[in-house]
Amino acid sequence: MRLSTLLISTLRDDPADAEIPSHKLLARAGFIVKIAAGVYTYSPLMWRVVRKFAQIVREELDREGANEVMLPIIQPRELWVSSGRWDRYVTDGIMFTLKDRKGSEMCLGPTHEEVMTTFVDAQVNSYKQMPVNCYQIQDKFRDEIRPRFGLMRGREFIMMDAYSFDADDAGLDVAYQKMRNAYCRIFERAGLDYTIVQADSGAIGGAGSEEFMVIADTGEDAILFCKSSGYAANVEKATSRLPEAPDGGEVRAMSKHETPGVKTVAQLEQFFDGWVAGRMAKTVLYHATWRDREAVVAAMMRGDLEINEVKLVNALDALSVRLATDEEILKATGAETGFAGPVNLKDDVQLLADLSLQGRTNLLTGCNETGYHCLDVNLGRDCRTPEFHDLRLARAGEGCPISGAPLEQARGIEVGHIFKLGTKYSSAMGATFMAKEGKPAPFVMGCYGIGVSRTPASAVEQHFDDKGMVWPVPIAPFECVVAMLDPKRDEQKVLADRLYAELAEAGVDVCLDDRAMSPGAKFKDHELIGLPVQVFVGRKAAEGEVELLARKGMQKSECAADDVRAKVLALLGR
Ligand code: ATP
Ligand code: MG
Numbered sequence: 001m002r003l004s005t006l007l008i009s010t011l012r013d014d015p016a017d018a019e020i021p022s023h024k025l026l027a028r029a030g031f032i033v034k035i036a037a038g039v040y041t042y043s044p045l046m047w048r049v050v051r052k053f054a055q056i057v058r059e060e061l062d063r064e065g066a067n068e069v070m071l072p073i074i075q076p077r078e079l080w081v082s083s084g085r086w087d088r089y090v091t092d093g094i095m096f097t098l099k100d101r102k103g104s105e106m107c108l109g110p111t112h113e114e115v116m117t118t119f120v121d122a123q124v125n126s127y128k129q130m131p132v133n134c135y136q137i138q139d140k141f142r143d144e145i146r147p148r149f150g151l152m153r154g155r156e157f158i159m160m161d162a163y164s165f166d167a168d169d170a171g172l173d174v175a176y177q178k179m180r181n182a183y184c185r186i187f188e189r190a191g192l193d194y195t196i197v198q199a200d201s202g203a204i205g206g207a208g209s210e211e212f213m214v215i216a217d218t219g220e221d222a223i224l225f226c227k228s229s230g231y232a233a234n235v236e237k238a239t240s241r242l243p244e245a246p247d248g249g250e251v252r253a254m255s256k257h258e259t260p261g262v263k264t265v266a267q268l269e270q271f272f273d274g275w276v277a278g279r280m281a282k283t284v285l286y287h288a289t290w291r292d293r294e295a296v297v298a299a300m301m302r303g304d305l306e307i308n309e310v311k312l313v314n315a316l317d318a319l320s321v322r323l324a325t326d327e328e329i330l331k332a333t334g335a336e337t338g339f340a341g342p343v344n345l346k347d348d349v350q351l352l353a354d355l356s357l358q359g360r361t362n363l364l365t366g367c368n369e370t371g372y373h374c375l376d377v378n379l380g381r382d383c384r385t386p387e388f389h390d391l392r393l394a395r396a397g398e399g400c401p402i403s404g405a406p407l408e409q410a411r412g413i414e415v416g417h418i419f420k421l422g423t424k425y426s427s428a429m430g431a432t433f434m435a436k437e438g439k440p441a442p443f444v445m446g447c448y449g450i451g452v453s454r455t456p457a458s459a460v461e462q463h464f465d466d467k468g469m470v471w472p473v474p475i476a477p478f479e480c481v482v483a484m485l486d487p488k489r490d491e492q493k494v495l496a497d498r499l500y501a502e503l504a505e506a507g508v509d510v511c512l513d514d515r516a517m518s519p520g521a522k523f524k525d526h527e528l529i530g531l532p533v534q535v536f537v538g539r540k541a542a543e544g545e546v547e548l549l550a551r552k553g554m555q556k557s558e559c560a561a562d563d564v565r566a567k568v569l570a571l572l573g574r
Contacts, residue, residue, distance in 0.1 A: 001478070020152070042453075049475050075114065082428065095107050139157070140158070162447070176420055180418055214461065216413055222411060225410065240392075240394035241398060249361065255374065265304075272375070282365075287328055290316075299391060301354045343374050352389055472532075478509050479510065482496050488516075535547070
C-alpha cells in the first residue's frame with residue numbers, strides 16, 4: 001500500500017472535547033472523525049485496525065466451533081414485547097426507536113438476544129442439533145446518557161455478540177468455558193493487559209457473569225482485586241470481609257433524644273459521646289422504579305459503611321434507583337432529610353437493611369421526626385424487622401473475601417462480557433426444542449459480547465507515549481512503514497521501493513510512505529500514527545544505509561539496506 005493513495009490526515013491539535021489519551025490521539029491522527037455525539041467515521045487506517053482485531057476475534061471463535069452470521073439491525077417492536085424488554089428499554093431511553101411508513105414501531109438493535117433466539121428457534125428443532133453457537137460482528141445502537149471518550153462509549157459502535165444454545169445447564173457450562181478460553185486468547189493476541197472479573201448479572205440473576213477488563217487509569221469501571229487469592233470483581237459486584245465494629249452489648253431500653261440540626265454520621269459522632277459510626281444504622285431513602293410502579297424505599301447500612309446501589313437494585317428487583325429528593329423524603333417519612341430511621345417508619349415504605357446490621361444490638365438511628373434521633377434501637381423490637389440483603393459497597397483496604405488480605409483497587413475498561421443467561425429469553429419467547437425425553441424444553445442460553453471498536457481504543461490507552469500511539473503489532477494498521485524522506489531523489493525512491501518489495505515478500509504487512517512532504521513532518525506523522533517498525537530512507541540511501549526505528553521506546557539505529565529484512569522481522573518478533 002502506497003500512502004500517497006491512502007487518505008491520511010493528521011491534525012496539529014487535540015480536539016476540544018477529547019479528555020482521554022485514546023480519544024485525543026485517534027482524533028489527532030485522523031483515525032476517527034466525529035459526525036455526532038458518540039457517532040464516528042473510521043478512516044482507512046482505523047478501519048484496518050478494526051478489521052485486524054475483528055479477524056482475531058473470528059479466528060478464535062471459529063476455532064471453538066462458533067458460526068458467523070449477520071442479523072438485521074432494524075427490529076420490530078413485537079419481538080421485544082415477546083421477551084418483555086420493550087418497555088424497559090424505551091423507559092431507559094437507551095434504545096433508538098422509529099416508525100416505518102405504516103406506523104409500525106421498530107428499533108435499531110442495542111443487542112440481539114431476541115433476533116438470535118428467533119433465528120435459532122426456527123433452525124433447531126431437536127437436542128441432537130445442539131450445541132449451537134452463533135455470532136456476528138456488527139454495529140449496535142445505544143442512546144447512551146453520556147457518550148464520551150471517543151470510541152469508548154459511542155452511540156453507534158461495533159460489537160461482536162455471540163449466543164450459545166444448549167439442551168441443559170451442563171451444556172451451557174461447556175459453552176461458557178469455551179467462550180471464556182476464546183476471549184483469553186483474543187485479548188492476549190491483541191497485545192492487551194487484561195483481567196477477568198466477577199460481574200453483576202443484574203436482575204437476570206443467573207449462574208454467572210464475568211467481564212474482561214483492560215486495566216487503565218481512564219477506565220470507567222472500578223475493580224477490586226487480591227493478588228494472593230486471585231479474587232477480582234467489578235465494584236458493582238464485589239464483596240469483602242465485614243470490617244469490625246464495636247459490639248452493641250446487652251439489649252437496653254430505647255431512648256429518644258433531641259438532636260437539632262444534627263444530620264450526618266459525622267455530626268452524630270460529635271454529638272453523642274462514644275457513639276462511633278460503627279454503632280449507628282443510617283437509613284438512606286431511595287426512589288425506586290419497577291416496570292409497573294415506583295416508590296420511595298428505605299435502605300439501612302451500618303454507619304461506617306456505604307450502600308452499593310447496584311446491589312440495592314438487585315435486592316429490590318427494580319429497574320433502577322436514585323437518591324430520594326428532600327421533598328420525597330419529607331413525604332415518605334414526615335421528617336426533613338437527615339432524620340430518617342426504622343423507628344416509626346410508615347408501613348408503606350419498604351425497609352431493607354444490610355447484613356452488617358443483622359443481629360446487632362443497641363443502634364443509633366433516626367426516628368422520622370425532624371430534630372430527633374434514638375439510641376439503643378433494636379431492630380424487630382423497636383421497629384419492623386427489615387429485609388436483610390447484602391447491600392454493602394466493598395472498598396479497597398477491606399479484607400479479601402477469600403484470603404483476608406487487603407483488597408486493592410484499579411480502574412478498568414470493559415472490553416468483553418460473558419454471561420450465563422439460562423432460559424430467560426427462550427422461556428419468555430417460547431423458543432423450544434425437542435428434548436431427549438421427547439418433550440419440548442426451552443433453550444439454555446449464554447450470551448457473549450466484545451467491544452470491537454472499544455478494544456482498539458483501549459489498546460491505545462495502554463500503549464502510547466508523549467509523541468503518539470504505539471500500536472501492538474497484531475492490531476497495528478500496518479506492521480511496518482518504509483518512508484522515503486525525499487521522494488524526488490531517485491536513489492531514495494529506488495531503495496525504498498526495493499525494501500518495500502522485500503518486506504512484502506517476507507510476509508510483513510508493510511506500507512510505503514511516498515508522500516511529498518518535509519522529512520520533519522513525515523517523522524512527526526509516524527511518531528503519532530505509531531506503526532511498530534519504521535524504516536526511513538534518507539540521505540544515506542546512496543551508501544546503502546537507512547534508519548530503523550522501533551516505535552516502542554523510540555529506539556533508533558542505523559542499518560545496512562541488506563540487513564533491513566532480517567532486522568524488521570526480528571523487531572516484529574518473527
Ligand atoms: P457498559 O457497562 O460499558 O455500558 P455494557 O455492560 O452495557 O457496557 P454489554 O451489553 O455487555 O455492555 O456489551 C458488550 C460489550 O460491548 C461491552 O463489554 C463493551 O466492550 C462494548 N460496549 C458496550 N457499550 C458500548 C458503547 N456505548 N460504546 C462502545 N462499546 C460498547
Ligand atoms: Mg457488560
